[in-house]
Amino acid sequence: MSLKNRHALVCGASRGIGAATAAALARDGVAVTLLARNAEALQKVIQNLPVVKDRQHDFIVADVNDTEKLQLAVSEKTAAHNVQILINNSGGPAPGTANDADPQAYAEAFRQHLIADQVLMQTVLPGMKTSGYGRIINIISTSVKEPIPGLGVSNTIRAAVAAWAKTLSRELGTHGITVNNVLPGYTATERLDEIFRHQAKRAGRTLDEIVALRQAEVPLQRFAEPAEIAAAIAFLASPAASYINGVNLPVDGGRSRGY
Numbered sequence: 001m002s003l004k005n006r007h008a009l010v011c012g013a014s015r016g017i018g019a020a021t022a023a024a025l026a027r028d029g030v031a032v033t034l035l036a037r038n039a040e041a042l043q044k045v046i047q048n049l050p051v052v053k054d055r056q057h058d059f060i061v062a063d064v065n066d067t068e069k070l071q072l073a074v075s076e077k078t079a080a081h082n083v084q085i086l087i088n089n090s091g092g093p094a095p096g097t098a099n100d101a102d103p104q105a106y107a108e109a110f111r112q113h114l115i116a117d118q119v120l121m122q123t124v125l126p127g128m129k130t131s132g133y134g135r136i137i138n139i140i141s142t143s144v145k146e147p148i149p150g151l152g153v154s155n156t157i158r159a160a161v162a163a164w165a166k167t168l169s170r171e172l173g174t175h176g177i178t179v180n181n182v183l184p185g186y187t188a189t190e191r192l193d194e195i196f197r198h199q200a201k202r203a204g205r206t207l208d209e210i211v212a213l214r215q216a217e218v219p220l221q222r223f224a225e226p227a228e229i230a231a232a233i234a235f236l237a238s239p240a241a242s243y244i245n246g247v248n249l250p251v252d253g254g255r256s257r258g259y
């Protein structure tokens with residue numbers, strides 16, 4: 001049931017959920033290639049990753065919005081080895097209502113999320129097929145089950161990624177490749193801070209008041225640590241999750257009301 005000798009490409013790995021995922025996978029014996037825009041932050045993450053015997057962790061500095069460069073950078077960096085685990089993850093679209101959103105914001109979000117996910121998947125897919133083992137895990141949002149007020153562009157693009165992932169999960173199973181989505185609840189990262197500051201400004205309330213309100217929505221009465229989301233991602237990446245395919249897995253402390 002081991003992940004030893006596996007290689008992962010973890011996107012959005014310079015902080016937050018991505019960085020925690022890289023650490024969780026490395027602890028399980030996976031050699032990790034990190035991807036994000038900030039080289040200095042990536043270097044710090046890599047220095048703190050658990051060492052994997054006989055193999056090196058590595059990183060790629062790339063902007064997932066720059067589709068051509070992304071494809072080139074990833075194929076160059078991963079030419080020497082197959083990637084069996086792909087974690088599609090990057091920053092969330094700016095907060096704001098759907099009716100106020102600039103139409104261009106939808107086009108940009110589509111490029112940053114769906115187009116980037118497609119390019120990354122196509123780049124690593126031949127290696128997954130050769131390995132007979134593949135895990136494509138997309139970090140999206142509970143908004144695919146219940147749209148979140150004030151996140152109009154994000155709600156829309158997450159649904160597109162969920163539909164893409166479900167379609168892929170039905171196409172790739174014969175190669176031993178599973179495709180699943182992890183839906184984080186409130187997770188203590190820079191992204192959450194940005195959203196709550198926006199909500200506080202819009203509602204004319206303090207940040208502390210918004211934090212208290214949001215914590216009260218969660219049955220566990222607290223936000224997740226990035227490592228708690230990463231633990232679920234690492235499980236889906238493992239051979240133990242071999243029969244889990246095409247699902248949306250909320251990791252939200254029970255906040256979603258549907259079942």
Ligand SMILES: NC(=O)c1ccc[n+]([C@@H]2O[C@H](COP(=O)([O-])OP(=O)(O)OC[C@H]3O[C@@H](n4cnc5c(N)ncnc54)[C@H](OP(=O)(O)O)[C@@H]3O)[C@@H](O)[C@H]2O)c1
Nearest residue numbers: 012014015016017036037038063064090091092187189191
């Ligand atoms: N935190 C939450 O409560 C929560 C809840 C639900 C869903 N989510 C979603 O889960 C995902 C990860 O969340 P997070 O809280 O870990 O976010 P975060 O703290 O903002 O981290 C985002 C990561 O993505 C990278 N990134 C952003 N834009 C990029 C780009 N254009 N190209 C390459 N890398 C890029 C960032 O690194 P660089 O700046 O170095 O590029 C960073 O490593 C996001 O999509 C978020 O919306 C989060």
